[in-house]
Structure formats: structure tokens, C-alpha cells
Amino acid sequence: MKKFFLLSLLLAAFVGKLAAQDEVQVLPEIKVKALDGKTVSTADFANDGKPIIISFWATWCKPCILELNTIHEEYAEWVEESGVKVIAISIDDARNAPKVAPFVEGRGWEYEVYIDENSDLKRAMNVNNVPHTFLLNANKEIVWQHNSYSPGDEEELRELVKQLAETGKIDAKE
């Protein structure tokens, strides 16, 4: 019985170790389109080792626009405190894709914006619905993600980004 107990402990430790390894997901390598039509690989997404926020959105998605507008208002402060970069991935299809650049500029957004017209990145990152927001660390590993947006969500994200920039990790696993 004692042996069995020990064995269980050992197994739990082993499985736990595997599971812990599985938690890490690295940003997949997918081609997306920049607003000037250039094809860009997500492998080239970079921010000098500082945090990156990837936000999936669409021109017809009200909560997405609300989220990006809200961050836009405080963006300068976010960048100052953590050096974060927001990359906004539009999932608009051929109907709305030509309107993305005027839409973004018309709102004065200072994000890097790409179009994922064939939803390749959306699928690779297992996004069900927009908005869906990811936080990446220096190794471009996903350390946090959140589906949907409610006003105030940005406060949690801002804290996490700050924490990530200062300590290299986040501990709020809620």
C-alpha cells in the first residue's frame, strides 16, 4: 500500500511535469497581409523582447472596436510603462478587407494591423469568435488569452502586461 502511494505520487509528478510542458504555445507561423498588401509571416512579428498583444477583430464586431478604441486612448501610457506592442488581426473577408485600412486610419489607431483573409491564423490559434486577445512574452509564447471584451477588461490586461514586462512572467492564472 505504501509502495502504491509512493508510486501514485511519482506518477502525479511525472504527469504534472508533462502537462506543465504542454501549457506553452508558441505563436504559430502563418502568412498574413499587411495593409499595403505586403505578405508578412507571423514569424517576423517582433518587439525587441517586450510583450506583444495580438487582438483578433473585425470591422463589423462592436466589442472588438470598443476594445481597440479603449486601448487606443491609453496606448501611449501602455507603451511607456511596458514597451508593449499591439498587433490587430482583422478577420474581415473580401467584402470588408478593402475597408480595413480606411477604417483603422479613420480611427487614428496606431497598431500594427494585418488581415487574415483566409482565417489561417485564426484557425492556427484556435479562435472561435472575435474579439479574442492573446498576450505573448519575449519568446512569443502565449502566456494569457481572453475571449470577448467587456469594458474594464483592459485594466486586467494592462496589469498583466506590466507584470510581464517587469518580471518576464505573469502569475495571475485566474
Place this chain on the structure above:
Amino acid sequence: MIQNITSKLTFRVAAAALMLFGGNLLGQKHVDLGEIHGNFEIDAQTYKADSLIGAPEFPEKIGNNSFMNLLYTRGKFESGVRFESYYPTLQGFTRERGAGIPYRYARYRNEKFDVTAGTFYEQFGSGMVLRAYEAWGLGFDNSLDGVRVKSEPVKGVYLTGLVGRQRNAYSNKVENLSEGIVRGFDAEWSINDSFDSLMTAKTRVKIGGSFVSRFQKDEDPVQIIPENVAAFAGRASINRSGFNLSGEYAYKYNDPSTVNNLIYKNGTGLLVQASYARKGLGVSAQVKRIDNMDFRSDRNGTFNNLTLNFLPPQTRQHSYRLPTLFPWATQPMGEWGMQAELSYNFKKDTWLGGAHGMNLSVNFSRINALSKTATLDPSDGYTSPFFPLMDSVLFQDINIELTKKFSSKFKATLSYLHFDYDQSLFHQLTGFNSSTDVSAEVQVLDMSYKLRKKHTLRMEFQHCYTKQEFGSWAMVLAEYTIAPHFFIAVFDEYNYGNAQVNKRLHYFSGLGGVNWNNYRFQIGYGRQRAGVLCVGGVCRVVPASNGISVAITGSF
């Protein structure tokens, strides 16, 4: 005896575990087993017969559409499967009852090649000759099943070749693929990226071309129907400091089908788009001419089934509820569409901008019918001049929207929309029995107020005034959110202007839920009006229903 066996077994398991665990610890060699990720969605709804809104008896009482994707990646290798289940299918979805794995693939990628075997999604150019995509919420999936090879042989040159059969949107089994075989090739050249000297040039130019062909046996006893149908498209775009001009022209050879009433006329599609954007200002304009461009992997396909191409609608995609009473989807048999849009940002600390700035967006869209003259030989169908009949407005939408932040706590959006449309085109879809043109005015006021940290109350007031179709509507919505986890909303749509007094009904709904990072649970109860639901240019008819709905989504 038993004890002996157990202890022996325990010992063996322990030894094995130790070897694994210890080996891992001692060797410190990281064995790359790859990664498994995925996502799922469970949508369920209970149905209650409701004679007032015309919701019929549903014998199973509960409908359910669900899926789970599993994606395995390891280095250059990747594979995925999706299991879908419909026990039974939610009302309004045309999927058959049952479950299956309609999506499975393996993919290998290196610097030069990207090969997929199995199910895949793909789009050539703007999609006028080929677009295989998926929209879960609409029950739409026209993926291709076969082999696809992509390559970038020279920097800036992107080649795609594919062959396969298409998923029958109604089926959730891979065996029920389209009868037609689809072959396609696409090339795109981003000229700047091929030359170091042009890499950072201000002007960027891109050209591209596609070819798609479908083979389907002619089993018609009387007519000779082309077994191979080819379609071509050419495209170009030029981009310089905020200006963008792009165009695509598509051509399809004779393709008698159920949708075009077995005519041999060739099809054409033209799409031209121009836009200009700088900080605080964006303008765009688009025109489109479509003539006999319904293209499917099966000439007998109808409605949303087995469509091989996508004809982008030139109308604004609305997200508020009452404006979605008036959706538009491109008429593949012929239309002229035009659209213009402006976004402008009034800066902070200006007269109109106030302390926090204000955003204005204006959109105008208009769809006209083509002028058609029947030909002497009915199998040729018709002839039509290039320009449209200007007085034949099928759809028109003028809308203006103002978004303003008044303080750190209070934000509001005000919209005004005017619609004119010829609803006879939607008759076959909805069964509405009215022949008059619809003219409607819609106003929307959306206000959100932050009560305290993370607590927000949002209210929507919507009104639609019209004398035709269902008559006028009013709607109120209240939503309370506690970031980042909880939300609750109630709304009532009141069809107070219905010509039939007994149909002046309230469509009341309440819903709430929890967000847990990448997981979401939502439950709702209410009455849903029947109508056409269009997202992303694809429409489906949503039946009237009354009951509880549950949606669970997650990704891992």
C-alpha cells in the same frame, strides 16, 4: 496470490515510471513531443411550440450543434481533425442529423513548400473564382478535400495549386463530397518583394491570376452539358502612401446549372476598389458588376450548398439588431453594386471633438439590377449591356454613425440609417408575401456608462420606422458587465407597427454568462423572431423559436 500480482504489477509500473521520469531528469534531454491544441463549441437550444410567432412543434425538444478541433504541431509537421455532431441539428441549419469527422488533414511545411493533404480552406484573389471557407455560426462550410501545394519559389512570388472535391455543406461526413472535381491554380507576384531596390519603394505593385476548373460528368439524357467548366481571374493592385487601387476581373465559361436555369451564357465579374487613408481620415469606394457568376462544384447545387466562389456584397455589414432586418447578399445572376465609405476622427480639444475626440463614419451603398434582354435561342439566356438600369434599385442604404466619448465614464454612439429595397428578391428565401418595395428608417442610440471600476451598464435604444413588410419596430437592450468574468443582458424587440394587430408581439430575451479567459459559457431564454441572418455575405433563414439556449466555447 492476488496481492502478489498486484505488487508485481505495481513494481513494474513503478520501474517504468522511474525510468521515464528519471531518464528525463538525468538526461535533461528535452524530447519534443509536439503540441496539441484545439477549440470547441457546443450550441444547444430547447424548443417550445409557439403558435403566435409560428414556431412549430419540435419532437426532440432540444437541438444541438457541436464541434471540437484538435490540432497537432511538431516542427514542420502539422495535422488536425474536427469532429462535428448534430443530435439533432438546430433549427434553421440545413445540416443532416448525425455526427462525423468532415475535417481532417496533414500538412508539411519547409522554406519552399507547403503541402496539405486532406481538408483545407483556400481563397484566390477576392474569391470570385474560388473561396473555400467556413462560418460555424451560419452552418456554412465548403472546404475542399484533396491536395494543395503552396510555394514561394522566388521571394515575392506565391504559387498555389490544388485539386479536390468539395464538402457538401449539408453533410457531416467526408464520404459525401461533391460529385464535381475541382482543379485550381493561383499565382501572385508582389513585384517589390522580388527586387532589393524596390523593397522599400513608396509605390507597391502586385499582380495575380487564377484558374479554376470543375469536372462533372454529363448525365443529362437530352442536353449536352459541358463536363469541364473553366474560370479565370486576373487582378492587380497599386499602393502608394495611403492610396490604394485594386481590381479583379473574372470570367467563367458556359456552365448550365440549376441556378442559372441551364443557360450556356458565359459569366463575368468585375470588382474595382479605391481607398485613401491617413491618420484621422479614411475613405473608400468600390464598384462591382456581376453577371451569371454562380459557380459551384456541382451544377445541381442550390442555395448555400457547394458554392465554389464568393461574390462580396457591396453593402455595409451591420452589427446592431434592427438594421440587420435588411440584409443583402450578392445576386449571382446579375447586379451592379457600388459603395462609398468615410471615417473621420475629430481630434481631441477641437470644437466637435471635445475633450476626448469624436468619430464619424458615413456609408452609402446601392445595388442595381442589370438590364437583360432574352435571346432568341433560350439556351443562350440573355444579353445585357455593361451599364445597369439606373432606375432599378434593388437595395440602397445610407447610414451615418457618430461615436463620442464624453468622459472617462460615459460613451455614446448614435446612428441613423435609411434603407430602400426591393424585397421580392428575398421572397423565395423567407416566404414573405408582400410585393411592395420597402422603405425604412432606423435610429440607434447606444450608451455605455461605467458605474464603478469594472462595472459597466450599456443601453441600446433602437427604432425602425416602416409601413411595409412587418411594419415598425422598437427595441431596448440593457447589458450589465462585470469585467473580466460576468455579463447579463435583457432585450425586447416590439413589433408595434405590424399591420396584423395580433402580430404586434414582444420578442423578449434574457441572457447571461461567464467568461473564463479562453472559456465562455452563455445561457439565454427568449423568443426569437424569424428572419434572414446574414453574416459575411452569407445568409440563412432563422426560424422563429422560443426556449432556452446554451453556448459553451473554449480553446486550449
